[in-house]
Amino acid sequence: MLSEGGSFMKGMAVGGIFCLGLSLFGSFSPATEHGPGEHHHHHVKAPSKDELTRLSDGHVLELVNQVRVSCIIMVQPKILVYWATVLDTWSKHCDKAVFYTSESSKALEAVDLNEKDDWARLRKALKHAYENAGDLRWFFVAKATTFAIIENLKHLVLTKDPEEPFYLGNAMKSGELEYVAYESGLVLSYEALKRLVNVFEDEEKCPERGHALWTMSEDKQLAVCLKYTGVFAENGEDSHGKGLFNSKSVDSLITDSMRDNPTNVVEGCCSDLAVTFNGMSPNQMQVMMFGVYRLRPYGHDFHDLLVFQPPEGSDND
Amino acid sequence: MKNLTSNFIFTTGLLMGFFSLHFLLDSNSIKGTRGHFVKHDHHHAVKNQTPVDKSNGTIRILCWIMTMPKYLETRTQHVRATWAKHCDRVLYMSSRSTDFPTVGLNVSEGRENLYWKTIRAFQFLHQHHMHDMDWFLKADDDTFVVLENLRHTLSRFDTEKPWYLGRRFAPFIKKGYMSGGAGYVLSKEALRRFITGFQTGKCTHFSAIEDMALGKCMETMEVELGDTRDEKGRQTFHPFPLDHYVIRTPPRRRPWFMIYDFYTPIEGPGCCSDFAVSFHYIRPPQMYVLEYLTHHLRAYGYRYRYHPDDKTKSNTTEHVEVQSPT
Numbered sequence: 001m002l003s004e005g006g007s008f009m010k011g012m013a014v015g016g017i018f019c020l021g022l023s024l025f026g027s028f029s030p031a032t033e034h035g036p037g038e039h040h041h042h043h044v045k046a047p048s049k050d051e052l053t054r055l056s057d058g059h060v061l062e063l064v065n066q067v068r069v070s071c072i073i074m075v076q077p078k079i080l081v082y083w084a085t086v087l088d089t090w091s092k093h094c095d096k097a098v099f100y101t102s103e104s105s106k107a108l109e110a111v112d113l114n115e116k117d118d119w120a121r122l123r124k125a126l127k128h129a130y131e132n133a134g135d136l137r138w139f140f141v142a143k144a145t146t147f148a149i150i151e152n153l154k155h156l157v158l159t160k161d162p163e164e165p166f167y168l169g170n171a172m173k174s175g176e177l178e179y180v181a182y183e184s185g186l187v188l189s190y191e192a193l194k195r196l197v198n199v200f201e202d203e204e205k206c207p208e209r210g211h212a213l214w215t216m217s218e219d220k221q222l223a224v225c226l227k228y229t230g231v232f233a234e235n236g237e238d239s240h241g242k243g244l245f246n247s248k249s250v251d252s253l254i255t256d257s258m259r260d261n262p263t264n265v266v267e268g269c270c271s272d273l274a275v276t277f278n279g280m281s282p283n284q285m286q287v288m289m290f291g292v293y294r295l296r297p298y299g300h301d302f303h304d305l306l307v308f309q310p311p312e313g314s315d316n317d
Numbered sequence: 318m319k320n321l322t323s324n325f326i327f328t329t330g331l332l333m334g335f336f337s338l339h340f341l342l343d344s345n346s347i348k349g350t351r352g353h354f355v356k357h358d359h360h361h362a363v364k365n366q367t368p369v370d371k372s373n374g375t376i377r378i379l380c381w382i383m384t385m386p387k388y389l390e391t392r393t394q395h396v397r398a399t400w401a402k403h404c405d406r407v408l409y410m411s412s413r414s415t416d417f418p419t420v421g422l423n424v425s426e427g428r429e430n431l432y433w434k435t436i437r438a439f440q441f442l443h444q445h446h447m448h449d450m451d452w453f454l455k456a457d458d459d460t461f462v463v464l465e466n467l468r469h470t471l472s473r474f475d476t477e478k479p480w481y482l483g484r485r486f487a488p489f490i491k492k493g494y495m496s497g498g499a500g501y502v503l504s505k506e507a508l509r510r511f512i513t514g515f516q517t518g519k520c521t522h523f524s525a526i527e528d529m530a531l532g533k534c535m536e537t538m539e540v541e542l543g544d545t546r547d548e549k550g551r552q553t554f555h556p557f558p559l560d561h562y563v564i565r566t567p568p569r570r571r572p573w574f575m576i577y578d579f580y581t582p583i584e585g586p587g588c589c590s591d592f593a594v595s596f597h598y599i600r601p602p603q604m605y606v607l608e609y610l611t612h613h614l615r616a617y618g619y620r621y622r623y624h625p626d627d628k629t630k631s632n633t634t635e636h637v638e639v640q641s642p643t
Contacts (some may be wrong), residue, residue: 008325011330018331019338039599086566093616151616250614254605265398265605272613283564291610293619294591297465306618316586317563317622 001254042232044168046156046273048239052305055159064306066162067154068095071135074122075144084108085282089289092311100125119218120208123200126139126188130197137162139193141186147280148185151308152273156236156244157187158306165192165297167226168282170245170276171235177224178233180246184245185276186219187236189224195229202228229230242271249279250288286316293317378406379450381438383497384458385426389417392458395601400541403464406450410438416500423642432527435609436515439503443512447492451476453508456500461607462597466507466592470545470553471502479540480504481532482556484595485579492542493579501528503540510538546580547590548625555589555596562588592624 052060059157064211071094075083083099087108099110102121110127115121122141129139138157142148160166166189169180169314180186188196199206216224223233236244246253253270261268280288293310294317384393393409394417401407412434414421422437424430435455437521452471458463463547474480482502483495495501503511505627511534514520520534535542545553557574565585575582582588599607 007327007329010335011327011332012337013330015334015336016338017329017334019335074512107486149616151619155617177346228487250606251602252608254609258602258605261396266609266613269605269609270614272615273617274614283560286564288560288610290586290589292614292616294589294613294623295593295611295623296584296591296621297463298469298592299465302615307620308616309620310622316331317561 013022025144028055029035035132042171043237043241044166045241046236046238047112047159048245049305051159055305060305064308067138067158068136069138069140069150069153070095070129071097071150072125072139072141072147072195073097073099073144073223075108075110075127076100076102077101079144080105083110084129085121086138086144089148089316092310092314092317094140098129098132098146100128108120118255119210119215119221122218122222123208127197127200127240130193133190133193135212137190137277138192139188139245141182141188143183145278145280146183146185146276147285149243149273149275149292152244152275153187154308156275156305157189157275160189163191164188165189165229165231166234167192167223167231168236168245170243170247171233174220174269177220177223177227179220181245181247182217182219183278184247185220188192192226195231196222196226199229200227205250236275239288240271244271244273244275246274246277247279248271249277250277252314253277265291289316360542361540369488374430375470377405377449377451378454378464378471378527379446379452379456379629380405380407380443380456380462380464381440382409382439382456382460382467383431383434384409384419385410386411386415386419387415387426387529389419392484392601393417395604396456396458396460399604400462400464400530404454406446408438408442410434410441429525432525433454434521434528435527435531436484439508439511440515443508447475447505448510451505453503454500454507455502456595457498457597457601460498460500460595460597460602462500462595463593463611466553466590467502467594469592474504474543476504478611479506479510479538480543481507481535482543483547484552484556485542485544486528486577487579488537488577492536494529494535495542496554496556496577496597497528499554500595500597501554507535507540510540511535514538531594544580545594549587549590549623550580551583551587551590552580553577553590553592553594555593556598558596558598559589559593559607582597586632591621 019261020056071091073091073170087099099108100113100121100189101110102116104110104112113298115124125139140148140150140153156168157166165182166186166187170184171178172181226232237246250270254265257265257269369507382393382396382401409417409419410422412422412424412426413419413421420441422434424433424437429516437454439453454462454467471482474482481495484499485493487495488494511520514534514537520536522530522532523533547553561574561585563586571582
């Protein structure tokens with residue numbers, strides 16, 4: 001009898017260790033639940049023209065006021081030229097733009113978080129942005145190496161309620177984890193940011209020094225923490241289903257399209273209302289400002305339902 | 318018998334251990350708060366927005382592209398796939414005719430024959446298209462042109478007058494000449510005078526530098542050089558790509574690539590008109606990039622700063638006066 005009991009205990013022990021081992025390897029994660037009937041919507045589409053025309057003028061005006069964006073831009077002295085370029089280009093189109101740095105620079109101003117660890121730094125920046133949100137309800141997080149068109153971001157979230165949790169961008173998958181890629185920019189609604197800042201306090205669910213035995217990139221860490229609060233990554237798309245958050249530069253995407261759609265290069269490439277591009281040089285960002293905010297064919301009128309005024313005191317847009 | 322039982326008990330233990338731990342871990346798992354999950358409106362695909370075209374449809378522009386057999390695949394086909402579609406008529410001029418289709422000029426290729434090609438090309442145009450076209454644009458197979466903006470620029474000039482338009486260069490010719498790479502335009506009267514010049518011997522093939530040589534003939538035949546800058550004095554034709562002009566630089570002496578400019582060039586965002594007409598040294602990927610930036614990518618709802626047609630402005634009734642040569 002004793003030997004049988006011993007056998008049993010050995011069995012249990014082996015079974016238990018086996019289970020633990022698998023969970024640590026992440027690919028089998030008992031910590032993530034996908035129960036039956038739980039259907040995740042993985043994309044958020046920009047409103048169609050029809051949808052917008054159905055809204056009353058008063059409602060549209062309300063939405064324009066509500067859809068103000070606070071930009072959280074992560075910089076470092078070692079990418080000073082990008083920092084200066086973002087300051088001079090797309091960040092001027094944010095309703096509020098705050099630069100967060102790992103260490104201060106004599107040349108440019110930023111909130112010095114004095115934090116070398118990327119994940120810890122991102123946490124601090126998000127917390128600071130939340131505490132200083134004022135009446136802004138949408139948050140755009142980007143590194144200075146990303147180029148963004150804020151008007152198109154506003155168009156994407158125009159009819160979405162920031163009191164609902166939204167976590168949007170270029171949604172990617174790593175095993176079971178769906179997350180928004182950092183380099184293509186992240187969008188968080190007020191509710192999502194609120195939940196995130198709250199879960200930061202939970203050292204078990206969202207530790208400051210990261211989860212697993214190895215370090216995950218900050219964007220994946222963020223996704224894990226948000227998942228605990230019931231917020232899931234969603235892909236930002238235009239009304240045709242084209243991704244709006246690009247992990248590559250315009251040149252790179254066009255070159256890919258020349259290879260993949262040689263008879264329809266531009267149509268097969270990128271959205272007319274793209275929100276972000278990544279991997280563009282500072283000079284290319286200056287060219288983009290002209291390309292997006294100035295260069296156009298004479299005589300075309302888009303009859304957009306909203307009007308976004310150009311920023312004050314700027315001469316390159 | 319005992320071994321079998323032993324194994325059985327071991328296996329049971331293994332399974333129990335595995336699943337109880339799984340259960341334990343699972344109860345700590347994240348549960349989705351379904352009640353708060355986002356609502357989505359599933360939008361049906363929107364038909365392409367067709368912008369309202371206010372351009373003057375009655376200005377007919379013939380584009381002729383200076384090219385050669387070896388560049389048809391690598392360069393010219395991308396011109397054809399992008400901006401050339403907007404020309405009222407486009408002709409690809411080469412040493413010999415092909416199914417591209419190209420017009421054969423019966424001139425050999427090579428730098429030394431460039432002006433011969435130009436002369437033959439204009440003779441062809443004069444012979445075949447004086448009746449159905451109003452303006453004649455010459456461009457290279459690495460020039461990118463925004464036809465709508467060219468049409469807008471041309472709208473203030475009279476094609477029955479002798480007009481020669483483009484990016485004005487100062488050297489060699491007293492009143493200057495227009496850059497070949499940036500693209501130049503001749504009015505019908507200018508084309509008549511060019512042909513007459515060669516018929517009468519007043520114009521000759523004295524040089525292979527085609528843009529400068531053509532400028533000399535224009536001067537001889539008393540064709541006027543038009544100013545194609547916009548109301549803010551910003552250039553529309555550009556002999557180099559956009560990044561040569563629009564990048565901010567501290568004030569400096571003219572860089573080498575602006576040495577020839579007749580009008581004092583501006584560096585930085587004030588260089589170039591919103592309604593830019595051309596850029597040069599544009600390789601195929603850049604052709605598509607410019608096509609994307611000009612005709613596709615935009616900032617939704619953005620109110621552009623530059624509105625030359627704004628009727629609410631009190632200081633402009635007729636935005637540009639029609640210039641006439643003396």
